[in-house]
Amino acid sequence: MAGKSDLLQGTLDLLILKTLAGGPMHGWGVAQRIHVLSEDILQVNQGSLYPALHRLEQQGLIAAEWGASENNRQAKFYQLTKAGRKQLVDETRSWERMAGAVARILNA
């Protein structure tokens, strides 16, 4: 598993929300962006990406719309809803708290 890491479910949701905060994006784009931003450490498996996207859509945190991709093909674009934006803030805060706690323990 060197260089790759499986994501906790809640974490993937958070990363998707964060990625979409930059603007509407299709599933492929989300995966690529997470891969790039994490400096190739995080590889999002489509097997978890699409269920996660659809779950978030069902929860009303993101909304989907069909649009033209950069190579002019029809693609399903996702974007944050108002509820999603709020969720992102909440989740980020709680993630930071947890990460901080874990770090403190590891450094102790």
Next chain:
Amino acid sequence: MWRLLRTRLTSVISRRRLEHELDRELAFHLDMLTEQHVRAGMAPGEARRLALREFGRPDAVKEDVRESWLSRTVETFGQDARYGLRTLRRSPGFALVVILTMALGIGANTAIFSVVNGVLLQPLPYDHADRLLVLRQHRPLAEAELPFSFQELEEYRQVDALEGIAEFHEMWFILLGGAEPSRVATGVVSSNFFDVLGVSPLHGRAFEPSDERHDAPAVLLLSHRYWTHEFDSDPAIVGRLFEMNDRPHRVVGVLPPVPQYPSDVDVYMPASACPFRSETVASLDRTGRMMQAVARMRPGVIVADVRTGLTNVAGRMMAAHPEAYPEDLGFAVTATPLQEDVTRSFRTMLLVLLGTAGFVLLIVCASVANLTLARLAQRDRELSVRAALGASRRRLLRQLLTESTILALLGGLAGLAVAAAGLDLLVAFAGGFTSRAAEVHIDGFVLLYTLVISTATGIVFGSAPALTRFKEDRHQRRHTSHAAQGARGALIVTQVAVSFMLLVGAGLTLRTLLELQQVDPGFRTDNIMTARVDLNFTRYESPASRAPFWERLEGRLREIPGVTSVGGAGTFPLNDRGPFNEFIHIEGHDNLTVRPRADLRLVTPGYFETLGQPLVSGRPFAAADREGAPYVVIINRAMAQHYWPGEDVIGKRISGDGKAWSTVVGMVADARQQLNRTPGDEIYVPMFQGGQLSSNWLVRSERDPDALAADIRAAVRSLDAEQPVDAFRTLAAVRVASLESPRLTAILLGLFAGLALVITAAGLAGVVAFSVSQRTQEFGVRMALGADRRALFALVVRQGLWLVVIGLSIGTAGALVMARTMTALLFGVEPTDALTFLSVALVLMAVAAAACLIPARRAAAVDPMVALRAGT
């Protein structure tokens, strides 16, 4: 918000579109992956293969995605419900108490509402009943209602806004040709009566205009009740001949089982067949008023239009016939929607009952909230663990909400069962004041009501406490538990206060009933059998032929072995048939501002002796007071004191019409016509001096009065084999029956108050027990430090009773206000009756103390060692 709804709806409804879109979405991803490899320098075919391999099995991905569509809400609800049922099963005590409490409260409310719904809210089962009006004439200055005469109805029929006016009057006639000669209540109606009401016959036909012609053969319609009781619902009855008023009458139809308006009668006949009506119509006398009127509005017309039309006609009539509308009495005509008119007499009582049931529900709500609060505190640890394991606040709330919903629905269901069980009692109750009682049942509307109140009770009061829990931060939990304890106390105080009000209400109605049972009516009700005898007027056509019959009957009745005295009368006290109340003239009192009126009572010489109503002065009636002898009357003490205070009344003169004068020959003590009413002015007239057709007989004997019926019947038949006699009841039974309404009110209010008391006591015991369990450690410490067990016991009881005392003081204030609104229902007891208030307070205190006893024992039995160890 609505986008979310659309997303969810789409996921449920258009599955195919969703699948198609998912295919396209995944295909796009695969293409992008392939493209990436191509850009990295791979051959397209190879790039595609690699991409497919990397992507994995698309079906597995799709399956995972589909799972997220599966309506998440439904899925988690299922989870919550399963989990909720499991937790409820783990604490069956809590679940049982909540469900039982709700069952009682919701049962009581559903039952009362089903009556309100059946007799108040549901439209009358007539065609377009909302267009039916009751017309009435009044003499406002005399506060008297005035029936209609034929001439008046004809004029009102000109009002444009009305489609038709039907007339009605009730007569007692004798029907021959059945098993026995029987006296039947007969509705005499215009031929359009059933068209105006909008009722079609069940069998045969309704009346037609041709039935109203004077030479038309006489016809009858049977009411459904009479047909069922007397003829076993035999449809072959249509066409059968009976004899009535010396004419053959043919049954042409049977009515459906709808409530009858204006009154419950046995048979209906067309107006022209009524001999009495024919007389007054023929006489063209517009003051021959004997009819009631029902009208149907034209579609689209409002009641105000009708009122204007009627008032215009009334104005024309008054101008044209001033002699028929004396100015000093005033004259007015009104139109009231039928529904409003038939419900007027019992609307208040039903609403009072509904309000009472509402109070019980309030107590139930408080109780449910209280139980939930206590349980929430017990589940604190479980909820914290779930939160720590990652359950979101929303999810936990939903969990609690689901549990409340389950409880609410179970409670509602149990309540429905309670209501269904009590429905018979309520139908009997409603039967006492409306013929619509048969329509009382649990229909869709009632079910909806039950659903609403049970979910409101269960969900709102089961979840509101849950909400408060999540508002607080975790650090404040300790603080919260104090606040919750406070809330629990406040809820108990509310319950006690409301229970106290209900108990006071029940206590006052109970006192009323007891007072009514003990009231001295001014006569004796023991050992008297009563019976009703109405002469067939065709057989005793001349008024002069009637008195001899009564005289002979009195003699025959007196010969019955064991009979000590016999009295005849037009009607008798406590009977629901009141005497005629008439305007009178009093000699020497011509200038009264209010025209004098009095109850006229026709009695035989033996009446006062039989009833045991004492003669105060003068003489009783004698056999010599007959037709042809000087007119004499006896008045009661109330009337004597009203018009001749301090004077001797013997020799004073009274007249009905101002022409024929009667001399007062005696004064009797007052007797109550109804137990709850003080006697008014009464004039007794010798029955043998007039041509009275209908009579009631009072037979006092040394034998069991119930055994007299056969002898009385035989005595009547020995004089005339075709003479009906019925309505056999002992006077004691009549007295009991006259208290039916206050008795039912007392029973219902008592039931409600009892319910409230039980629920409140259970709630109090629960709250005190809970606080004891929370303070076990504290008690252990106290005991270890040397506190007396008795002191601890007292501490706990005091804590519980303190809440009761606060509740009582608030409840007293509420009860004082409430009792005032009950004044009309009360008799012989003040709404602020100290005895009732005090004894109710004592009962409440005693029950509350008993409720505190169990937990207090537990507190006193705390083993200090165990308690202290448990705390560490």
